[in-house]
Amino acid sequence: MNKLLSTLLALFVASATNFAHAQATPAAPQAPQSQAPGNAPAGPASLQAKIAMCLGCHNIIGYQASFPEVHKVPMIAGQNAGYIEAALHAYKGGERKHPTMRGIADALSDQDIKDIAAYYSKLGLEGGTKLADKPGDEPSPQVAALLQKANCVSCHGANFSKPIAPNYPKIGGQHADYLFVALKQYKTDNNAAVGRNNAIMGAIAKQFSNAELKSIAQYLGSIQGDVKTVPESRFHKHE
Ligand code: HEC
Numbered sequence: 001m002n003k004l005l006s007t008l009l010a011l012f013v014a015s016a017t018n019f020a021h022a023q024a025t026p027a028a029p030q031a032p033q034s035q036a037p038g039n040a041p042a043g044p045a046s047l048q049a050k051i052a053m054c055l056g057c058h059n060i061i062g063y064q065a066s067f068p069e070v071h072k073v074p075m076i077a078g079q080n081a082g083y084i085e086a087a088l089h090a091y092k093g094g095e096r097k098h099p100t101m102r103g104i105a106d107a108l109s110d111q112d113i114k115d116i117a118a119y120y121s122k123l124g125l126e127g128g129t130k131l132a133d134k135p136g137d138e139p140s141p142q143v144a145a146l147l148q149k150a151n152c153v154s155c156h157g158a159n160f161s162k163p164i165a166p167n168y169p170k171i172g173g174q175h176a177d178y179l180f181v182a183l184k185q186y187k188t189d190n191n192a193a194v195g196r197n198n199a200i201m202g203a204i205a206k207q208f209s210n211a212e213l214k215s216i217a218q219y220l221g222s223i224q225g226d227v228k229t230v231p232e233s234r235f236h237k238h239e
């Protein structure tokens with residue numbers, strides 16, 4: 001157990017260092033791979049030990065990442081469980097490129113990923129969702145036309161927070177700067193450290209200029225959503 005924790009800690013520190021370097025070097029070095037091959041790595045024993053690897057970034061309000069550009073770390077509390085799982089598997093398999101998250105996902109077994117996804121999807125949403133069917137703030141006519149063009153609501157659902165499939169994300173109320181980075185990543189091909197191979201969103205994002213993606217991201221980030229950052233202090237009281 002101690003050995004395991006120190007391995008994880010080393011991984012974490014290495015990832016954080018990798019992160020710090022990422023801003024200076026556009027092609028960030030790969031985060032260290034975990035020792036064990038394939039699905040074999042034994043994850044931390046308890047859920048709490050697994051979540052401990054995430055707290056330093058995903059449970060600090062306003063925490064910023066600097067790779068591939070400065071943006072807030074995505075909110076994952078209240079996110080769809082199936083999507084959290086899909087995202088972690090995509091990092092692990094390399095379809096979704098991000099050296100730090102890959103290093104972290106590599107240390108998780110399939111069971112760890114299931115447990116963590118179940119945990120975060122309920123965190124902060126104990127009373128269920130309280131969202132109305134439509135966002136309180138209407139988009140500007142320009143943004144409304146962009147959202148209409150690719151019919152975002154048809155997959156991401158009412159309020160952009162009731163996705164039609166378990167492995168689709170809630171995007172309403174997510175950090176605008178992260179949404180913008182995410183949307184641009186779907187347009188990025190042939191880069192070893194940046195980009196997401198998702199056929200659906202790839203085809204959609206490529207229909208828009210970066211300026212258009214930015215105004216979409218700003219609107220989606222401004223509306224109310226289910227996703228949250230639940231600070232660590234609250235997290236502890238919860239246990
Ligand atoms: C060093 C900071 C850091 C740590 C530690 C960290 N993450 Fe992340 N995480 C990020 C960043 C930055 C992103 C956005 C990466 C991208 O653009 O794909 C991210 C993305 C994610 C996503 C995708 C979110 C989305 O909306 O698509 C999930 C899920 C996730 N992390 C889960 C975890 C879990 C679970 C842990 C702990 C086991 C963890 N992360 C630890 C920084 C971190």
Ligand code: HEC
Nearest residue numbers: 150151152155168169171179182183196198200201204216
């Ligand atoms: C046909 C269904 C579909 C449509 C239409 C669609 N999306 Fe998506 N979207 C998805 C799926 C599936 C994913 C998850 C992809 C992945 O795993 O990377 C996704 C992911 C995303 C993400 C990444 C979220 C995160 O947390 O990283 C953003 C942002 C997004 N979509 C925005 C949009 C916007 C804006 C539109 C309209 C312009 C749109 N989507 C239209 C299916 C769709």
